[in-house]
Amino acid sequence: MPVISTPQDFNEEELYVDLRSIFGHPLVLKCEGFNFAGSIKLKAATEMVALAERDGVLRPGSILVESSSGNLGVALSMIAASKGYRFRCVTDFRCNLSTRQLMETLGSQVDIITADPDAIGGLLGARLDYVRALCASDDRYVWLNQYTNPGNGMAHYRTTAPAIARQFPRLDVLFVGAGTTGTLMGCARYFWEWHRPVRIVAVDSVGSVTFGGAPGRRSIPGLGTSVRPPLLDDSYVDEVVLVEEADTIRACHRLARRGFLFGGSTGTVVSGATGWLAQHDARELTAVAIAPDLGERYLDTIYQTDWVRDLYGADVLSSDELTAGTLAA
Numbered sequence: 001m002p003v004i005s006t007p008q009d010f011n012e013e014e015l016y017v018d019l020r021s022i023f024g025h026p027l028v029l030k031c032e033g034f035n036f037a038g039s040i041k042l043k044a045a046t047e048m049v050a051l052a053e054r055d056g057v058l059r060p061g062s063i064l065v066e067s068s069s070g071n072l073g074v075a076l077s078m079i080a081a082s083k084g085y086r087f088r089c090v091t092d093f094r095c096n097l098s099t100r101q102l103m104e105t106l107g108s109q110v111d112i113i114t115a116d117p118d119a120i121g122g123l124l125g126a127r128l129d130y131v132r133a134l135c136a137s138d139d140r141y142v143w144l145n146q147y148t149n150p151g152n153g154m155a156h157y158r159t160t161a162p163a164i165a166r167q168f169p170r171l172d173v174l175f176v177g178a179g180t181t182g183t184l185m186g187c188a189r190y191f192w193e194w195h196r197p198v199r200i201v202a203v204d205s206v207g208s209v210t211f212g213g214a215p216g217r218r219s220i221p222g223l224g225t226s227v228r229p230p231l232l233d234d235s236y237v238d239e240v241v242l243v244e245e246a247d248t249i250r251a252c253h254r255l256a257r258r259g260f261l262f263g264g265s266t267g268t269v270v271s272g273a274t275g276w277l278a279q280h281d282a283r284e285l286t287a288v289a290i291a292p293d294l295g296e297r298y299l300d301t302i303y304q305t306d307w308v309r310d311l312y313g314a315d316v317l318s319s320d321e322l323t324a325g326t327l328a329a
């Protein structure tokens with residue numbers, strides 16, 4: 001029985017969902033949303049804060065500042081509240097309302113950046129410029145910078161990957177979504193050194209420039225970037241699968257119809273993974289995918305009929321993929 005006194009002390013590391021009966025492929029989903037921050041970003045946040053404290057960069061009176069599409073912001077809000085730091089999160093319009101409210105409830109300040117998403121560097125570039133300007137204005141600001149911080153990948157090298165290795169000693173393929181690529185690089189580096197070869201398949205959204213694709217409009221937070229992530233080292237990645245956001249929506253709703261309410265990036269990873277498995281002789285393969293968060297934060301977007309129709313058209317969900325809420329509407 002875990003009994004904790006700080007919220008970051010708890011994380012469910014050993015929960016997996018077998019997706020074979022839903023998608024017809026041998027795929028197991030590692031669930032990372034069961035902690036008080038509600039996502040995998042708790043791990044990166046904990047590691048980066050610990051490193052900054054150890055190095056004396058973060059000390060009493062410091063103000064944490066970070067660019068985040070939401071989940072890292074929630075994790076840092078929680079840790080900052082628990083440790084007595086102030087935290088300022090710089091995000092953009094794609095941050096869900098509930099995520100923003102969560103951060104504010106935990107005592108953080110949230111700055112929403114407006115910029116032309118099609119401009120060079122896009123919204124992410126504008127967010128990073130804003131953070132740099134804040135840091136230049138007051139030396140109490142401490143920017144952990146999840147895009148370059150080695151603690152981001154290290155967290156997964158030390159926790160996520162060994163946890164998968166413990167449960168799946170005969171792992172063949174690992175599907176990992178790519179945002180900052182912290183999860184991807186931490187897991188890829190771990191399995192690179194493992195006792196048997198594991199195929200590392202990165203899953204990203206169409207419109208992301210991470211793996212050299214053309215920039216395009218993306219509306220689902222979590223995966224994809226408009227600036228190539230500095231943490232990425234392609235030599236550790238065996239394959240890249242790009243997923244259209246419409247397919248992300250379909251996968252999310254298909255899971256929801258079976259009672260599993262996951263976040264958007266999980267839909268992307270599952271869609272990419274099942275597409276990959278369909279194209280390979282996967283019967284004997286042990287395949288794991290990582291689900292970064294759960295679905296409640298996406299009730300007003302991915303699971304909301306008008307939002308889905310406006311962005312992806314009325315036909316994106318055929319009747320058997322509709323969630324109960326969509327049917328009622």
Ligand SMILES: Cc1ncc(COP(=O)(O)O)c(C=O)c1O
Nearest residue numbers: 071179180181182183222265292
């Ligand atoms: C929901 C969700 N999925 C996936 C990711 C990507 O993880 P990473 O930044 O480790 O690549 C994030 C990162 O913020 C996220 O919030």
